[in-house]
Amino acid sequence: MIRIIKKMSMTAFLGAIIFMVIQITSDLYLPTLTSDIIDKGVTKGDTSYIMHVGLIMIGISLIGIVASVFNTLIASREAQKLGKRLRSEIYEKVEFASHTEFEKIGTASLITRTTTDVNQIQMVSQMFLRLMINAPITLIGASVLAYSRDPELTKIFLYIMPALIIIVGGIMYFAVPLFKSLQLKTDKLNLVFREGLTGVRVIRAFNQTIFEEKRFDDANKDYTQTAIKVNTLMSFLLPIVTLIISITNVSIVWFGGHNVAEGSLEVGTMMAFMTYAMQILMSFMMMTMIFIFVPRAQASAVRINEVLDLKNDIENKNEVKELTGDKNLLFHDVEFSYPGAEKAAITQIDVSVKSGETLAIIGGTGSGKTTLINMIPRFYDVTKGSLKVNNQNVKEVDQVALRDRIGFVPQKAVLFTGTIRSNMLYSFPEATEDDIWKALEIAQAKEFVLELSEGLDSIVEQGGSNFSGGQRQRLCIARALIKPADIYIFDDSFSALDFKTDALLRKALKESVTESIVVIVAQRISTVVEADTILVLDNGAMVGKGNHQELKETNETYQEILTSQLREEEIA
Numbered sequence: 001m002i003r004i005i006k007k008m009s010m011t012a013f014l015g016a017i018i019f020m021v022i023q024i025t026s027d028l029y030l031p032t033l034t035s036d037i038i039d040k041g042v043t044k045g046d047t048s049y050i051m052h053v054g055l056i057m058i059g060i061s062l063i064g065i066v067a068s069v070f071n072t073l074i075a076s077r078e079a080q081k082l083g084k085r086l087r088s089e090i091y092e093k094v095e096f097a098s099h100t101e102f103e104k105i106g107t108a109s110l111i112t113r114t115t116t117d118v119n120q121i122q123m124v125s126q127m128f129l130r131l132m133i134n135a136p137i138t139l140i141g142a143s144v145l146a147y148s149r150d151p152e153l154t155k156i157f158l159y160i161m162p163a164l165i166i167i168v169g170g171i172m173y174f175a176v177p178l179f180k181s182l183q184l185k186t187d188k189l190n191l192v193f194r195e196g197l198t199g200v201r202v203i204r205a206f207n208q209t210i211f212e213e214k215r216f217d218d219a220n221k222d223y224t225q226t227a228i229k230v231n232t233l234m235s236f237l238l239p240i241v242t243l244i245i246s247i248t249n250v251s252i253v254w255f256g257g258h259n260v261a262e263g264s265l266e267v268g269t270m271m272a273f274m275t276y277a278m279q280i281l282m283s284f285m286m287m288t289m290i291f292i293f294v295p296r297a298q299a300s301a302v303r304i305n306e307v308l309d310l311k312n313d314i315e316n317k318n319e320v321k322e323l324t325g326d327k328n329l330l331f332h333d334v335e336f337s338y339p340g341a342e343k344a345a346i347t348q349i350d351v352s353v354k355s356g357e358t359l360a361i362i363g364g365t366g367s368g369k370t371t372l373i374n375m376i377p378r379f380y381d382v383t384k385g386s387l388k389v390n391n392q393n394v395k396e397v398d399q400v401a402l403r404d405r406i407g408f409v410p411q412k413a414v415l416f417t418g419t420i421r422s423n424m425l426y427s428f429p430e431a432t433e434d435d436i437w438k439a440l441e442i443a444q445a446k447e448f449v450l451e452l453s454e455g456l457d458s459i460v461e462q463g464g465s466n467f468s469g470g471q472r473q474r475l476c477i478a479r480a481l482i483k484p485a486d487i488y489i490f491d492d493s494f495s496a497l498d499f500k501t502d503a504l505l506r507k508a509l510k511e512s513v514t515e516s517i518v519v520i521v522a523q524r525i526s527t528v529v530e531a532d533t534i535l536v537l538d539n540g541a542m543v544g545k546g547n548h549q550e551l552k553e554t555n556e557t558y559q560e561i562l563t564s565q566l567r568e569e570e571i572a
């Protein structure tokens, strides 16, 4: 928490404290003046004294009000600024964290951390600037002043305070763990809600709407029950404290009244004492609230710090600032294991590709194809062996420089909200209109874009949902091709295309990309048949390497894939 609070501006922090101290001084001084005005003015009928002290009281009240307004203003501004800063830092971290680190926390929890947890911190930091210093100072100040007015009467607190501590402590004892579990339940609720939204089509297709509704209801009920429990507990707090304040006031009037009757205490002093008593109890209440909210914010702070501490275990060594020279790609005895996995996802990968050549990777699902190509832009780092691009070990190349030389089409076609043009310029903002059309033509997307009334300015909705799977894939391919790159990577990007479009696209690709390296991950033999080198993967191991003809004649796994697909085509 302290680490997060430190992110606040020191000047604003000091400003808030100065205004708060002014406010507290005014609050503590006013009851003394009230006592004076009664004891020295009202009881003695001294009008000019009443006027004089009255004016001072108005002045001090005004100063107190102005100080309080400024303190509140600074506190809320600073809390909002802190929230903004935390959200930005979390977003930045998530954007730059490695895939492994990112997967550790998960999307749903990251969203809760950026919203609910940051709001918690915002609220507590505002409280911190408003109350956390105010409450203890007022408590001490009011106690000292009350004692100085009447030490005998102060003994009332010897009975009141323990009662208050036991009751409030008891409530907190049960409420604090409930507040913590409420945060975890918010995470769970977000996770189920998010899955329900993103997977809505699958849920409907499998008629699992009722099951999902129940799952959501359970999470919702669980959250609500905890929230009701904690709120019920908290609802006792205010009436109990009000009751205690009333008992205190009655006790002061009872015992103080006797003293006044005996002449050992003045009425004004008794009234001032009552105000101090009120301040003591209220500041105690404030401190209780702080004790309730701080552990909640502490839990949020831990969750936020977890994100802020995410490290990019893909170290950016920066030794090679630019990737120039001959274009080539070299895997030497490459192995990779996902953290915590029992066995390596890929092993003993040895292959080299030169400028203008195509490398195809084929294999069953889960055989390690995506893992292998994810090594090239360093989404993950090889755990053994080496991977070189343009004769440079990728681990030594500046990440921006490396990714600058790569055109990447992921397995899942991801488009951003905007227009086709904005999506196309995403990979290479300097691209001209001609460049865009040329890339769309190679990607076999020109025709359908031309048919749209707005052309390149047609709207792309969230996730590209207003385009078909095949159209989305082709737009993603065009986006990668717009960028001048040394290596173009297509991760199963032709799978949603029909055989004819797939063939036309590969032909256009071969004609236009003559100098760069093309890496194609595919399931279909027809997609890889013209590649210069085909890697056959099975269960993470490279079980074959060669061109189509060689593999067809010698490689058993390749032959199996070929036969199974020929049969499929024959059946079709």
Ligand SMILES: Nc1ncnc2c1ncn2[C@@H]1O[C@H](COP(=O)(O)OP(=O)(O)OP(=O)(O)O)[C@@H](O)[C@H]1O
Pocket: 103, 338, 341, 345, 363, 364, 365, 366, 367, 368, 369, 370, 371, 372, 411
């Ligand atoms: N993020 C991850 N964390 C842990 N294990 C993973 C992760 N991604 C993939 N794996 C595992 O690594 C292996 C290879 O997965 P990979 O996605 O590379 O296969 P693939 O050949 O591309 O499959 P597909 O054709 O189905 O996309 C699988 O056993 C998979 O369970």
